[in-house]
Amino acid sequence: MADLTLTPNHPTSYQKRVYDLVSMIPKGQVASYGMIASLLPGVTARMVGYALAASVTNSDIHQKLPWQRVINSKGRLSIPGGVERQRALLMSEGIEFSASGVINFRQYRWDGPDAVWLEKNTIDLMDFMTIKAGWP
DNA sequence: CGTTTGACTACGC
DNA sequence: CGCGTAGCCAAAC
Numbered sequence: 001m002a003d004l005t006l007t008p009n010h011p012t013s014y015q016k017r018v019y020d021l022v023s024m025i026p027k028g029q030v031a032s033y034g035m036i037a038s039l040l041p042g043v044t045a046r047m048v049g050y051a052l053a054a055s056v057t058n059s060d061i062h063q064k065l066p067w068q069r070v071i072n073s074k075g076r077l078s079i080p081g082g083v084e085r086q087r088a089l090l091m092s093e094g095i096e097f098s099a100s101g102v103i104n105f106r107q108y109r110w111d112g113p114d115a116v117w118l119e120k121n122t123i124d125l126m127d128f129m130t131i132k133a134g135w136p
Numbered sequence: 137c138g139t140t141t142g143a144c145t146a147c148g149c
Numbered sequence: 150c151g152c153g154t155a156g157c158c159a160a161a162c
Binding site: 012014042043044045046047050051054 | 156157158159160
């Protein structure tokens with residue numbers, strides 16, 4: 001099997017893990033960079049942002065990835081130069097912004113991946129609840 | 137190689 | 150609220 005990590009424009013293994021999880025966020029819901037990272041051992045919030053930024057150069061992935069559903073922990077958008085587009089996409093999914101431009105996590109926050117994903121990624125329910133306790 | 141740079145975040149003031 | 154800082158770590162220099 002070819003090592004895709006050696007070729008630019010192909011996702012490294014940690015990037016694939018990020019894409020896999022982000023692709024599970026349903027329409028009309030959002031997750032923070034930190035939320036995604038908290039479910040992926042060895043992955044930090046910065047790396048989630050880095051992976052999503054890198055996905056832009058791969059049209060195949062970027063096209064089917066709901067990248068717009070990942071926002072920062074304050075409920076704000078943080079894509080340099082891409083906030084307008086992201087905001088439009090999220091609004092078209094029914095997500096509302098406060099007058100100051102904040103998305104209410106209590107209303108739109110993703111509740112996390114399903115049991116199948118948790119099982120496959122060896123995260124038991126107890127750990128999952130502990131992780132979620134730290135979510136915004 | 138060492139340094140800097142981020143689609144980050146928690147915490148202190 | 151804003152602002153600085155420390156921790157984070159893959160990429161890019």
